[in-house]
Amino acid sequence: MTSGLSAYTVLCMERPSWDEYFMAIAEEVARRSTCMRRHVGAVLVVEKRILATGYNGAPRGVAHCAEVGCLRQQMQVPSGERHELCRGLHAEQNAVIQAAKHGVRITGATLYTTHHPCSLCAKIAINAGIERIVCRRDYPDDLGKGLLAESGVRLEVLPPAKS
DSSP states (O other): OOTTOOHHHHHHHHSOOHHHHHHHHHHHHHTTOOOSSOOOEEEEEETTEEEEEEEOBOOTTSOOHHHHOOHHHHTTOOTTSOTTSOSSBOHHHHHHHHHHHTTOOOTTOEEEEEEOOOHHHHHHHHHHTOOEEEEEEOOSOHHHHHHHHHHTOEEEEOOOOOO
16 A cells, blocks of 8 residues: 555556546557558547547558558648548548448447547548547647537547656
8 A cells, every 4th residue: 555545545546537548549549550640549439338449541452651652741731731632541530430331320429539630530520420529639620620619529638648
């Protein structure tokens, strides 16, 4: 025991919150990313149950940017602009696609994502019925932020992970 605290109290002090727990899983999912610019992971959750995950990278059967080069870097496209000029799908898109592919209903879900969703992913989340988004890092796309606010999707930003 620490300083007279019970073992249970010490355990609770070290135990992550549910948001921290699912964000840690999103961070782990991001390690699968094949993007050369940014590794992003996403986890869809309903009632503390993981429904689907996704990470950013090229579609199934398409060469990864590490193999053929990053189109966005070659064209000097700034981050947060011209999303269509990319070989890859975003993590949030892949999570929604995986749920749909396997017939998993995500209405009312919370989306945990390592980065704030872009405007494309924000629109997908809104129409998919996602009610809450928890992210850790910003992304330079004010339209995405505005769409989420206007639609009523709750957005929460977690502080950086403790090392």
